[in-house]
Amino acid sequence: MRFVIITGLSGAGKSQALKAMEDIGFFCIDNFPPALIPKLADLFYESKNIDKVALGMDLRGGQLFKDIFSALEYLKKNKYDYEIIFLEASNEVLIKRFKETRRKHPLSDGGRIITGINDEKQKLEDIRRMANSIIDTSNLTAAQLKQELFNIFLEGRKFKGIxxxxxxxxxxxxxxxxxxxxxxxxxxxxxxxxxxxxxxxxxxxxxxxxxxxxxxxxxxxxxxxxxxxxxxxxxxxxxxxxxxxxxxxxxxxxxxxxxxxxxxxxxxxxxxxxxxxxxxxxxx
Structure with a gap:
């Protein structure tokens, strides 16, 4: 069973990563509430009908995201193996992506994009430190990100951290x-x-x-x-x-x-x- 949590900075490519994981054969759920991780893990680990699961989650869930740490403790306690993929990108690239898509950063509250980015980085520091792989997508196309995930989850190549x-x-x-x-x-x-x-x-x-x-x-x-x-x-x-x-x-x-x-x-x-x-x- 491969239980993967994909998280990271808004605009860093989480949606693209989940699409790639689907192509690999993972059962994917985006914007999943962390508080429900224990129930989902119990379901999949016991049923054994699905052996590859990828969950996308980020700070769009607001206060709910804080539940991720107690959820991960539950996985450890029950000896459920899991992996965390953390996606990030440079401030310049993130700002450019938000401007090109005309999207509002979820933490900017209508203000400057960079304010939301810096706030999000600070709030995600702890989960970033727990990640198995940190992928900087600043210079990656969607196809290159997909290939990187293929390397990790299909070819089994160990990510060296850079x-x-x-x-x-x-x-x-x-x-x-x-x-x-x-x-x-x-x-x-x-x-x-x-x-x-x-x-x-x-x-x-x-x-x-x-x-x-x-x-x-x-x-x-x-x-x-x-x-x-x-x-x-x-x-x-x-x-x-x-x-x-x-x-x-x-x-x-x-x-x-x-x-x-x-x-x-x-x-x-x-x-x-x-x-x-x-x-x-x-x-x-």
């Missing part, structure tokens, strides 16, 4: 504002000046082979890998749930994409949750 977003970009279009680590690969020979490679991208084998044939490219990737492998456990220890690594070249189409794809494969092989974003691949 999602690594590896992004390629072109300096001519500006450095990504949300990047935590930025690396410049403009020192590598540029495929743009090779006629047969100019119109291709780092996703093409010919460009990848050209970029990676240079000793400096291989050495850079090795050193970059060593540094990131060293840093990630410390970011996780400090509670960082998402790390954005931006790698740039002039136009963001050849060298940066090649290195990003190579780093993605390395981190994925090590079991990290990795998302790739080639920001400027479609630019002229």
């Amino acid at each position: 999602i690594v977003n590896v992004m390629s970009f072109g300096y001519k279009y500006g450095i990504p504002l949300d990047a935590d680590l930025v690396f410049d690969v403009r020192f590598l020979p540029n495929p743009y000046y090779i006629n047969e490679l100019k119109s291709l991208t780092g996703n093409d084998a010919k460009v990848r082979d050209y970029v990676m044939k240079w000793d400096e490219a291989k050495e850079f990737l090795n050193k970059l890998d060593d540094m990131i492998e060293f840093l990630l456990p410390f970011y996780i220890r400090e509670g960082k749930s998402q790390l954005v690594i931006a790698i740039g070249c002039t136009g963001g189409k050849h060298r940066s994409i090649t290195i990003v794809n190579a780093l993605y494969e390395i981190l994925k092989e090590r079991g990290y949750s990795v998302v790739v974003d080639h920001r400027d691949i479609g630019e002229e």
Whole structure:
């Protein structure tokens, strides 16, 4: 029996997460009153007709949400296994999402959205600390969030506590504002000046082979890998749930994409949750 509680900040993607869980085969209920968790757990654990349950709950329930802690104590006392997935996102992203959907934040009382967000963060601190997985959806599309949940609940990959977003970009279009680590690969020979490679991208084998044939490219990737492998456990220890690594070249189409794809494969092989974003691949 897998009994999963999905909660987190309003606007962080709980509804999308529940849709993904339904696709996996979970019986899902949104905005479920925490006080009813014990009765539901007894029902499902005893009947054994349903072996995967996901409950969505948040502060829309007002005072009722406080019942979650006594409900979780009941689950522990009766030795009912459960998991908590906590979804969050940056203030900037949450504000943008609320403005785009023209929704009112449930705790803003008609005032500023940021006031509601900060209030909600404070009220959810305790449940966040209890979470098995904290997923930052700031840079995740709905499809990427779905894939992350698939990795956890279908493939059984252990969530290491952080999602690594590896992004390629072109300096001519500006450095990504949300990047935590930025690396410049403009020192590598540029495929743009090779006629047969100019119109291709780092996703093409010919460009990848050209970029990676240079000793400096291989050495850079090795050193970059060593540094990131060293840093990630410390970011996780400090509670960082998402790390954005931006790698740039002039136009963001050849060298940066090649290195990003190579780093993605390395981190994925090590079991990290990795998302790739080639920001400027479609630019002229």
